[in-house]
Amino acid sequence: MNERLLGDLSARKRDQGDMRYAPSRALPFLLVFAFLIALAQATLVVQARPQDLVTGAYGMADILRRAWPPDFGRLGKTLWPALETVDIALFGTTVGVLIALPLAILAARNTTPAGPFYAASRGIIALARAVPDLVWALLFVTAVGLGPFPGALAISVHSVGMLGRLFAEVIEDMDMGPVEALTMTGAGRMQIFSHAVVPSVLPSLFGIALYRLDENMRSSLVLGFVGAGGIGFELLTAMNLFQYRTVSLLLLVTFVLVIAAERLSAALRRWID
Amino acid sequence: MTSVLIEARGLVLRYATGRVALEGVSFSASPGELVVILGANGSGKSTILRCIAGILNPTEGCVSVDSREISRLSGRPLREARMAVGMIFQHANLVRRRSVLANVMTGTLGQHRTLATALGRLPRTEMPFALACLDEVGLRELAHQRAGTLSGGQAQRVSVARALAQRPRALLADEPVASLDPEAAEDLMRLLRRLSRDDRIAVLCVLHQPELARRYADRIIGLRCGRIVFDERPSKVRDHDVGALYENLAA
Numbered sequence: 005m006n007e008r009l010l011g012d013l014s015a016r017k018r019d020q021g022d023m024r025y026a027p028s029r030a031l032p033f034l035l036v037f038a039f040l041i042a043l044a045q046a047t048l049v050v051q052a053r054p055q056d057l058v059t060g061a062y063g064m065a066d067i068l069r070r071a072w073p074p075d076f077g078r079l080g081k082t083l084w085p086a087l088e089t090v091d092i093a094l095f096g097t098t099v100g101v102l103i104a105l106p107l108a109i110l111a112a113r114n115t116t117p118a119g120p121f122y123a124a125s126r127g128i129i130a131l132a133r134a135v136p137d138l139v140w141a142l143l144f145v146t147a148v149g150l151g152p153f154p155g156a157l158a159i160s161v162h163s164v165g166m167l168g169r170l171f172a173e174v175i176e177d178m179d180m181g182p183v184e185a186l187t188m189t190g191a192g193r194m195q196i197f198s199h200a201v202v203p204s205v206l207p208s209l210f211g212i213a214l215y216r217l218d219e220n221m222r223s224s225l226v227l228g229f230v231g232a233g234g235i236g237f238e239l240l241t242a243m244n245l246f247q248y249r250t251v252s253l254l255l256l257v258t259f260v261l262v263i264a265a266e267r268l269s270a271a272l273r274r275w276i277d
Numbered sequence: 278m279t280s281v282l283i284e285a286r287g288l289v290l291r292y293a294t295g296r297v298a299l300e301g302v303s304f305s306a307s308p309g310e311l312v313v314i315l316g317a318n319g320s321g322k323s324t325i326l327r328c329i330a331g332i333l334n335p336t337e338g339c340v341s342v343d344s345r346e347i348s349r350l351s352g353r354p355l356r357e358a359r360m361a362v363g364m365i366f367q368h369a370n371l372v373r374r375r376s377v378l379a380n381v382m383t384g385t386l387g388q389h390r391t392l393a394t395a396l397g398r399l400p401r402t403e404m405p406f407a408l409a410c411l412d413e414v415g416l417r418e419l420a421h422q423r424a425g426t427l428s429g430g431q432a433q434r435v436s437v438a439r440a441l442a443q444r445p446r447a448l449l450a451d452e453p454v455a456s457l458d459p460e461a462a463e464d465l466m467r468l469l470r471r472l473s474r475d476d477r478i479a480v481l482c483v484l485h486q487p488e489l490a491r492r493y494a495d496r497i498i499g500l501r502c503g504r505i506v507f508d509e510r511p512s513k514v515r516d517h518d519v520g521a522l523y524e525n526l527a528a
């Protein structure tokens with residue numbers, strides 16, 4: 005009697021198990037189906053028309069012909085905007101790091117002094133990250149006028165968002181053992197922070213900051229399009245004046261800058277490890 | 278062994294959940310004594326250490342170290358009282374990227390509360406003392422090596438040196454040999470015994486190995502379900518008593 009009851013129960017359990025298992029087998033198919041539907045509507049919405057590419061090919065070839073050869077005579081004149089672009093990235097990244105670091109300490113669960121600090125710093129970081137740097141640049145151009153400074157400000161603010169979150173994650177993932185050990189030696193809060201937390205996380209933070217510098221170089225090239233200085237601004241001007249040979253020169257300089265920043269940042273990160 | 282260094286009287290610890298971790302634990306430890314606490318998981322071994330270190334406050338009873346009542350202190354006095362108690366953990370908890378010597382020197386930070394040390398400087402005047410602490414654990418020649426390159430046994434000895442650098446009257450060790458190989462475990466126990474004898478430090482050590490306890494302890498405390506079952510010299514502790522600590526815990 006008892007045994008039969010137990011048998012019944014376990015059979016019912018098995019049934020329930022099967023029922024729970026059944027949808028998970030169908031799940032991959034459902035997901036693929038949902039993706040296909042999403043892709044179909046995306047194709048419609050972006051008005052993808054391959055024939056436009058064909059008819060546009062003539063115009064494209066025309067631009068390329070007019071852009072060749074790059075106007076190397078103007079190379080000297082691109083040096084200043086190029087420097088501006090590099091400096092916007094350098095300044096913006098540095099300011100970003102300086103603000104992101106204290107924010108990240110407040111925004112990491114294991115180092116934050118109190119809940120309200122945690123919430124506030126998380127909020128600031130999320131806001132700085134959610135607004136794209138191009139939009140920040142537009143806002144700052146309106147506020148402080150044309151030129152490289154609004155670009156540098158935009159990069160700074162956006163970097164605070166990107167770096168703040170990554171920094172906080174690094175701090176949260178760190179080994180808390182040394183912190184516990186130093187607490188027991190009677191060390192103070194600041195001492196624990198500077199002697200246990202900082203040495204453990206510094207290399208990772210450096211790596212992240214260097215990667216950000218590389219990303220910011222690319223951003224600062226684009227920021228000129230909204231009037232925030234640098235090569236982007238020159239590029240926009242040349243485009244509007246149909247000076248395609250200048251455009252091609254500027255694109256070449258851009259290419260060199262981006263590759264150089266990427267290589268330098270990668271080499272420095274390797275050196276830190 | 279006249280004066281008492283660590284004294285626990287009637288320790289009761291009840292968590293908010295209603296679980297009782299300690300039910301009236303009393304014992305003492307004197308300078309120069311190595312006391313080992315044995316007990317199954319959940320018997321309250323680590324909880325006792327945490328109460329003595331002032332990390333946990335007992336619900337009832339009190340703890341005093343060097344005649345200062347840890348359980349009544351907080352803030353700065355607590356920090357100062359803590360300096361008399363060095364702690365060794367299951368893991369060495371060293372800052373892996375710093376040198377062995379720098380790690381040992383961080384043990385002295387509590388005695389050097391200056392702006393410079395708060396900003397990351399090490400108290401340079403403590404260098405000779407830190408080297409002496411390393412000498413004490415027999416690793417002076419590794420002083421300038423990175424802590425991350427040490428073996429488990431070496432790292433644990435460096436953590437002992439760091440605890441010594443805070444000039445403690447007592448050492449608390451929470452399963453210090455749990456992640457060491459047998460030989461390194463013997464080395465560490467020998468070291469702890471020597472420190473207790475030579476430097477007159479009271480050592481309170483939680484272990485999971487009864488045979489290590491028998492060979493190195495001056496006294497063994499058996500803990501079961503938050504109560505002390507025996508508190509004896511190793512020669513008087515019978516195997517049966519030790520076995521009973523780990524039996525029928527589900528009941």
